[in-house]
Amino acid sequence: MTQYSGPDELGPAKTAIMQATYTALSKHGYEKLTIQDIAEEFERSRSLLYYHYDGRDDLLVDFLEYVLHEFLEQLPDGEGSAQKQLETLVETLLPTTLDEGVYQVQLAMFELRVNGPHNEAAREQYLQVDREIKERLKKIFARGIESGEFTHIDPDIEAELFLSILTGTRTRRLTVYKPEESIAELREAINTQIERIKTDSN
Amino acid sequence: MTQYSGPDELGPAKTAIMQATYTALSKHGYEKLTIQDIAEEFERSRSLLYYHYDGRDDLLVDFLEYVLHEFLEQLPDGEGSAQKQLETLVETLLPTTLDEGVYQVQLAMFELRVNGPHNEAAREQYLQVDREIKERLKKIFARGIESGEFTHIDPDIEAELFLSILTGTRTRRLTVYKPEESIAELREAINTQIERIKTDSN
Numbered sequence: 001m002t003q004y005s006g007p008d009e010l011g012p013a014k015t016a017i018m019q020a021t022y023t024a025l026s027k028h029g030y031e032k033l034t035i036q037d038i039a040e041e042f043e044r045s046r047s048l049l050y051y052h053y054d055g056r057d058d059l060l061v062d063f064l065e066y067v068l069h070e071f072l073e074q075l076p077d078g079e080g081s082a083q084k085q086l087e088t089l090v091e092t093l094l095p096t097t098l099d100e101g102v103y104q105v106q107l108a109m110f111e112l113r114v115n116g117p118h119n120e121a122a123r124e125q126y127l128q129v130d131r132e133i134k135e136r137l138k139k140i141f142a143r144g145i146e147s148g149e150f151t152h153i154d155p156d157i158e159a160e161l162f163l164s165i166l167t168g169t170r171t172r173r174l175t176v177y178k179p180e181e182s183i184a185e186l187r188e189a190i191n192t193q194i195e196r197i198k199t200d201s202n
Numbered sequence: 203m204t205q206y207s208g209p210d211e212l213g214p215a216k217t218a219i220m221q222a223t224y225t226a227l228s229k230h231g232y233e234k235l236t237i238q239d240i241a242e243e244f245e246r247s248r249s250l251l252y253y254h255y256d257g258r259d260d261l262l263v264d265f266l267e268y269v270l271h272e273f274l275e276q277l278p279d280g281e282g283s284a285q286k287q288l289e290t291l292v293e294t295l296l297p298t299t300l301d302e303g304v305y306q307v308q309l310a311m312f313e314l315r316v317n318g319p320h321n322e323a324a325r326e327q328y329l330q331v332d333r334e335i336k337e338r339l340k341k342i343f344a345r346g347i348e349s350g351e352f353t354h355i356d357p358d359i360e361a362e363l364f365l366s367i368l369t370g371t372r373t374r375r376l377t378v379y380k381p382e383e384s385i386a387e388l389r390e391a392i393n394t395q396i397e398r399i400k401t402d403s404n
Contacts (some may be wrong), residue, residue, distance in 0.1 A: 031320065107319055114316045116377040117309055118233065127378045154394070159392035163366035165363065168370025175318040176329045192356070196398070 017042060017049055018066045021059060026101035029109035035059060060112050061121045067109065068129050072136065082144030083194065089136065090190055094169055095181050101181035110174050133166070134159045141197075150197050158197065165190060219244060219251055222269040223261060228303035233309035237261065244327030261321045262314050270331050274338065285396065291338065292392055295332065296371055298384050305381040312376050334370070336361045343399075352399050360399065367392060 020041035028037050035056045039046045053059040076085055077093065100108065116123035137159035144150035169186045177183055230239050237258045241248045254265035255261040277294065278287055300308065318325035339361035346352035371388045379385055 028375045077305055098302060111316060113373075114313060117381075123378060130374065131377055157391050157394050161367065161395055164370035164374060164391060165366050166370065167373050168366035168368065169316075171369050171373045172332065172366060175315045176325060176332055179319075185362055188364060189359050189366060192359050193363055 021063045025105045025108040030111040061125045064125050085140045134163050223265045227307045227310040232313040263327045266327050287342045336365050
């Protein structure tokens with residue numbers, strides 16, 4: 001697994017591989033996905049793909065890193081209220097409804113997470129995902145305390161708790177809700193939590 | 203999938219099958235588990251096992267129902283403080299550390315949950331698990347409000363939120379923590395949440 005800090009380092013070929021992976025996952029899901037399915041979505045030389053990756057799970061670990069990077073990139077950082085930042089993060093990770101294709105990709109990534117105990121590279125990568133999202137949450141909470149939006153909370157413990165809430169909501173959404181089903185009541189519970197840590201003056 | 207309301211209805215043969223399943227899961231995990239592995243732990247007639255179940259996943263859905271029932275049975279109901287009941291529920295679902303065998307069984311059940319989108323019986327059964335744990339939480343919150351232990355919260359929304367916290371903590375424990383690793387910081391975050399909904403007089 002290569003470490004990279006952004007799409008620039010990734011190079012255009014690798015970006016194209018990641019986009020092909022996204023398309024292949026949204027069509028085939030995780031269970032039956034083969035590296036050939038990804039190759040079929042990849043318009044450039046297939047040998048390039050086989051040159052870069054030993055197998056499907058190897059590629060998917062890189063894909064996870066790519067998705068994490070894209071996710072963090074698209075979040076607002078340092079502008080707007082802390083509450084708004086938190087709400088954007090929730091909406092981005094857990095939209096109330098999902099298109100079938102997006103659902104398939106989310107489910108596939110979740111299945112890769114569950115593969116963690118059997119695949120050290122996947123486990124390490126998910127540990128990294130959790131760590132980075134927790135750091136982002138911690139920053140938001142610290143900022144909200146400083147600005148007086150949030151009551152006196154411990155940013156570290158609050159980030160830990162909020163990450164469990166996000167992870168649990170995602171687990172429930174993907175395992176017992178149907179793809180097209182709304183998770184409005186789960187989102188309402190998250191909103192209640194956000195309201196709870198706000199100061200009265202807000 | 204048969205519906206039953208307790209071990210009595212299950213019958214001694216079925217209880218023995220469930221115990222054999224537990225042992226087989228703790229030894230083999232989910233991925234490689236076969237119905238033969240379960241049969242090997244089952245001291246009675248193997249034909250009885252094959253008579254009851256079409257396949258491994260069919261049996262595991264019943265096992266999930268059995269585990270849910272055992273779990274709910276062992277929780278204190280209607281005695282002691284609401285806070286104590288809540289803490290017992292958390293401790294039972296999410297002990298700080300896990301033995302390897304217990305970890306294997308929990309992981310196996312989690313993998314069955316993730317199989318939900320591909321297996322309607324598993325999805326339905328997990329929906330039932332979530333529903334029953336949510337009901338239990340709701341009862342605890344309602345009781346704590348009545349007794350003055352908890353502040354004015356909505357028991358339904360609070361149960362939804364708490365179920366997401368529990369599910370997320372379990373997902374994180376099973377997918378990125380190592381079996382023997384302590385989840386003390388995740389448990390501390392849950393304790394913070396319990397403290398938060400308590401009235402000042404407590």
